[in-house]
Amino acid sequence: MTSPLPTFLYPEERRYATVLFADVQGFTTLSEKFDFETISNLIKDVWLKLDTVIESHGGFIDKHIGDAVMAVWGAPYAGENDAERAVTAGLALQEAIKEFAKVSEHPGAGELHIRVGVNTGLVLSGYVGLRNEYTVMGDTVNVSNRLENFADAGTVVISEATFKLVRGIFQVRRLATPLQLKGKTEPVQAYLVDGVMPQPSRLRYRSADSLETSMVGREVEMERLNSLYQQAIQANQPTMVLVTGEAGLGKSRLLMEFTSSLEVNDSGVTLMSARSLAQASQVPFFLWKSLWYLRFGLQDSDPVEVAREKFMREVQRLWGFQLGPASSVEAAHLIGSLIGLGWPESTFLAAFEDNPQGRVKRAFELTRELLRRICAYRPTVLLLDDLQWADNSSLELLAYLFEPSDYALQLLVLGGGRLEFARQHPRWLNIAYIIQLEPLPVEAATVASAYPDLRSLPDEVLLEMADRTDGNPYFMEEMAKSLVKAGLHQENLSTEELLTRLRSNPPESLRVMLQARLDSLSREARAVALLASVAGRVFWVGAVVAAARVAEGMGTGPLVAIPDEVIDRLIQDSLRQLIRAELAFPKANTPFSEEQEFIFKHSLLREVAYSLIPVKNRTRYHLAVALWLADHENLDYEIMAAEHFELGGALVEAAQHFETAAEVARLRGAVSDAESLVGRARKLRERLSTKSLTGLK
Numbered sequence: 001m002t003s004p005l006p007t008f009l010y011p012e013e014r015r016y017a018t019v020l021f022a023d024v025q026g027f028t029t030l031s032e033k034f035d036f037e038t039i040s041n042l043i044k045d046v047w048l049k050l051d052t053v054i055e056s057h058g059g060f061i062d063k064h065i066g067d068a069v070m071a072v073w074g075a076p077y078a079g080e081n082d083a084e085r086a087v088t089a090g091l092a093l094q095e096a097i098k099e100f101a102k103v104s105e106h107p108g109a110g111e112l113h114i115r116v117g118v119n120t121g122l123v124l125s126g127y128v129g130l131r132n133e134y135t136v137m138g139d140t141v142n143v144s145n146r147l148e149n150f151a152d153a154g155t156v157v158i159s160e161a162t163f164k165l166v167r168g169i170f171q172v173r174r175l176a177t178p179l180q181l182k183g184k185t186e187p188v189q190a191y192l193v194d195g196v197m198p199q200p201s202r203l204r205y206r207s208a209d210s211l212e213t214s215m216v217g218r219e220v221e222m223e224r225l226n227s228l229y230q231q232a233i234q235a236n237q238p239t240m241v242l243v244t245g246e247a248g249l250g251k252s253r254l255l256m257e258f259t260s261s262l263e264v265n266d267s268g269v270t271l272m273s274a275r276s277l278a279q280a281s282q283v284p285f286f287l288w289k290s291l292w293y294l295r296f297g298l299q300d301s302d303p304v305e306v307a308r309e310k311f312m313r314e315v316q317r318l319w320g321f322q323l324g325p326a327s328s329v330e331a332a333h334l335i336g337s338l339i340g341l342g343w344p345e346s347t348f349l350a351a352f353e354d355n356p357q358g359r360v361k362r363a364f365e366l367t368r369e370l371l372r373r374i375c376a377y378r379p380t381v382l383l384l385d386d387l388q389w390a391d392n393s394s395l396e397l398l399a400y401l402f403e404p405s406d407y408a409l410q411l412l413v414l415g416g417g418r419l420e421f422a423r424q425h426p427r428w429l430n431i432a433y434i435i436q437l438e439p440l441p442v443e444a445a446t447v448a449s450a451y452p453d454l455r456s457l458p459d460e461v462l463l464e465m466a467d468r469t470d471g472n473p474y475f476m477e478e479m480a481k482s483l484v485k486a487g488l489h490q491e492n493l494s495t496e497e498l499l500t501r502l503r504s505n506p507p508e509s510l511r512v513m514l515q516a517r518l519d520s521l522s523r524e525a526r527a528v529a530l531l532a533s534v535a536g537r538v539f540w541v542g543a544v545v546a547a548a549r550v551a552e553g554m555g556t557g558p559l560v561a562i563p564d565e566v567i568d569r570l571i572q573d574s575l576r577q578l579i580r581a582e583l584a585f586p587k588a589n590t591p592f593s594e595e596q597e598f599i600f601k602h603s604l605l606r607e608v609a610y611s612l613i614p615v616k617n618r619t620r621y622h623l624a625v626a627l628w629l630a631d632h633e634n635l636d637y638e639i640m641a642a643e644h645f646e647l648g649g650a651l652v653e654a655a656q657h658f659e660t661a662a663e664v665a666r667l668r669g670a671v672s673d674a675e676s677l678v679g680r681a682r683k684l685r686e687r688l689s690t691k692s693l694t695g696l697k
Helices: 027-031 036-056 082-103 139-150 160-166 219-232 251-265 286-296 304-319 328-338 356-377 392-400 419-424 427-431 444-450 459-469 473-486 495-503 510-519 523-535 541-554 564-580 603-611 615-630 635-647 651-667 671-696
Strands: 013-025 060-065 068-073 113-128 133-137 156-159 170-174 190-196 239-245 270-275 380-385 411-418 433-436 538-540 584-586 597-600
Touching: 013 036, 013 082, 013 133, 013 139, 036 060, 036 068, 036 082, 060 133, 068 082, 068 139, 082 113, 082 156, 082 160, 082 190, 113 139, 113 160, 133 139, 139 156, 156 160, 160 190, 170 251, 219 239, 219 251, 219 411, 219 433, 239 251, 239 419, 239 427, 251 270, 251 380, 251 411, 270 286, 270 356, 286 304, 286 328, 286 380, 286 392, 304 328, 304 356, 328 356, 356 380, 356 392, 356 671, 392 671, 411 419, 419 427, 444 459, 444 473, 459 473, 459 495, 473 510, 510 523, 510 603, 523 538, 523 541, 523 564, 523 597, 523 603, 523 615, 538 541, 541 564, 541 615, 564 584, 597 603, 615 635, 615 651, 635 651, 635 671, 651 671
Parallel strands: 113 156, 239 411, 239 433, 270 380, 380 411
Antiparallel strands: 013 068, 013 113, 060 068, 113 133, 156 190, 170 190, 538 597, 584 597
16 A cells, blocks of 8 residues: 655646766775674765755755765756755765775775766656655756766766856866767766866856757868867967958857857867957947956946956966066056056056056056966966957057067957947058958758758758858747747658648748747846846846836836835846846846846847837936946946936936946046047037027027
8 A cells, every 4th residue: 555645745747957977985995804894884984975065055965866866957947056055066976985085984985986967958756656746857867867976086077068057167078979868869068077167268257058059060160160279379470360350250159169168179278268348339448358357357336446366366466576667556557547446545557647559558457468478377368259249448458468579478359349330440451361260161061960850851941941041040049039939840740740840930030030039038037138238138137127227117018007015026026037048148246236247148139029029118217227327436337327317318317327428437547438438428528519509599
């Protein structure tokens, strides 16, 4: 007679999860040396130690199987960074077993080792067996188990799917030969995790990434990038490569895949990255501030004293003990002055009090010298994306690196930008090697290779997809997600039925597809996406809340008549829906708060969301965002606020903030940016004067 069924706590569902298998090696050998009771006590204490590690990293212990344990992240609850926590737990298990071996009084404890395998993908979760045990099932679980079987004792091996979610966080090495796993027709690429990256290599946003994708059709470009990298690390002067093309062709994806391959295949490479933003195109040296802040672990929320201390410490560390005409303190003070880190008592800055242009020139020289010293340690790559929105001052400093110099600088600069960047800044055509991306081949094989989830569909259906998207990778990905979400790839339909379904609501363009993706959200989540677009591609929770309260006061949209205490929770729930839909992602390792930063997956998506807001409502939303930005001490926010005040129709406040922004630019030595900002303020005051005269008449 079986026991009564327990109350089901969690529904049976398909979930995106990360599964870890860990197997303790050595118990079998020890069982031949010691009696059963001795080994039993050893096993109990080992698993008490290891289970505590798993649970402390947020893992759900699914089951113990002899000497092994299976743990899950993402079921029954999804975390903010499940794959990262699972891999971190794998490394922690290795350290825990070593520590246990050192301190344990159990005989034979020093002979124990552990091997770990981790994989990420879709699983089916639910209750099984007479005891109704909660578990997860599916190919994702099987692959994780197989990876653990292939791992050597003392190592952590992860799959390609997991690697894509954690790249830039851990030091990994690609296994030379893909693994032929039992039950898999195709070899599986795997990676060995050596540890945590000592410095973050790129700005990271958490992604649900529930659709398995592979980059296809860019083999020639990847080979070209690799050739130029080899050339750059041998050259005496920096090398610039500009990847350009129309929006959605995969410029960022190509650069990400190439730099990820460098990190995997050349563990000695130093990668530093930054992204330009349209909303920060007036912020002097924004690109370089983003780069140094990421490299040095600084946060916008750091008090100025803390930021100075971190910046100084990291510059001194990188500057090293190599003698030269400049000290690390001078370098920190001058370079820091470009990005808003001033030292009031600095004699180095005081020497240029009446010569701001001389200070900037010296800061440029020291930036180049700092990069030279970084490059002397190991091959170095700067990844600078979305250059079409870079501020002028950042581009001037970048161009300075390519001026003739007596000192070698073996540096590769990878830039990404739309076609208009090269047209607006033709000098880069003489500096950089140009790789211009074209649409992918309109072939069924293109779709099948890029999206393994759709390989079961007939070639006629895949060809229809490729043809409708004109080989645009971003368009193709959005269409693939729509098909997967609808379950079309799993239905037992004929080719004719599949084509009919695909053609029943054909997207005319990428814009239409993105609008449909936004329309598929709940009414509240769609409203939050539109309000977030007012801030820009990067937005903050507080800015969305500010705009939402204005929308409520205006009596427009689904947030109307919602009590204040409910709005915050509604926005948080809506942001989670945007993450699940892979439309926007939060900055990694940041808690939910008004200051938490998010990013739209693509600038085109943000543009589409913004275009859906009625023009009559935009001014009020922009004004709300402007007031939220202006309420911060961060001077970069002050500059961004000026533009929002202008778009919000508050011309007096906009002029005042542009004038303040101009003064900030002058203090940083960005003369051309300061003149531009003063010009914008002047035009606004002229408009105000004209309005005043018109009113008098």
